[in-house]
Amino acid sequence: MSEETDFETTGIGRREVLLTAGAMLAGMAATNPAAANAQGAPRPASVARDSAPLGARLQGVQHFGVTVQNMNRAFEFYTEVLGGTEIFRDGDFQGEPIHNTLLTDQEIEARERHVNPRTIGVPDLRGGTQRLDVRFVQFDNVVIELLQYRDAGQPSGSGDSFAEARDHMSPAFPRSMHICFYVRDDVDFNKFIHDLEAESARRGMTQVRANRVITVTSEQQRRAAPMEANTNRITQGLSEGWELIYCKGPEGEQLEFVKALGPVKKRFSDALAARQQRG
Incomplete structure (x- = not known):
């Protein structure tokens, strides 16, 4: 057979x-x-990746987070003024896992300093006395997360924040961070800043104020400065081609607006291409 x-x-x-x-x-x-x-069996891709350098295990920056005083006001600014799109919102976060995830280091510091955690801005998510709400806003190449910590009795979105805003907002303070928005190449930078301030003021967001490149000593002088003072143009050195200005957002957060033209734009493009080529 x-x-x-x-x-x-x-x-x-x-x-x-x-x-x-x-x-x-x-x-x-x-x-x-x-x-x-x-x-000679090949190792699974996940195993090989887990043994790679830390940088090779990252996909890049996923989002920037900003803790705000008023969620609805901040959300209006980043969506209706700056044109971001809401991805989703979630909230009323409380309980031990989320508390420990976000606040363990601050609780340890409070114990070491022998102070009540609340006095250094630590909310009680563990017991539910405070809650956390979040909203994610999509821009073309980055996501911004808005976070608000509030007392449980405060309404989500329009309620007061748990902690007071910091008095010192200079970008020179260590640990200070800022969000930088990339203005399109064909946009008049001076007019963009002018329109940003005007639209924000129309909505009652009076804290949205951009700096000027000339010296002013009062808010009245800042507002009266000529429009061409809205832009710092760098015309020499490695940063040649930058156009930029610093600006405060509606929550007092530090913002920056930039254009990257000419030599500096090429530097960034070449660096990205080289990184992508390395894989």
Whole structure:
């Protein structure tokens, strides 16, 4: 009787036999890693990735977070004034896991300093006395997360924040961060800043104020400065091609608006291309 006849009479085809044999070999390799390596079996991609340098395990920056005093006001600014799109919102976060995830280091510091955690701005998410709400806003190349910590009795969105805003907002303070928005190449930068302030003021966001490149000593002088004072143009050195200005957002957060033209734009483009080529 032929081998082929045996397969047919038992109802088992060659493909099934080969698959069964392959499964047996795979099982043997799994129980004997040395044998698998001796046969030159490739390592799973996830295993190889987990052994790579830390930078190779990242996909980049996912989002920037800003803690705000008034969620609705901040959301209006980043969506209706600056044109971002809401991704989703979530909130009323409380409980031990989220509390520990966000605040363990601050609680340890409070204990070491022998102070009530609340006095250094630590909310009680663990017990639910305070809650956390978040909203994510999409721009073309980055996501901004708005966060508000509030007392449980305060309404979500329009309620007061748990902690008072910091008095010192100079960008020179260590740990200070800022969000930088990339203005399109064909936009008049001076007019953009003028229109940004005007639209924000129309909505009652009077804290949205951009700096000027000339010296002013009062808010009245700042407002009266000529429009061309809205832009700092760098025309020499490695940063040649930058146009920029610093600006406070509606929550007092530090913002920056920039254009990257000419040499500096090429520097960024070349650096990105080189990184992508390295994989």
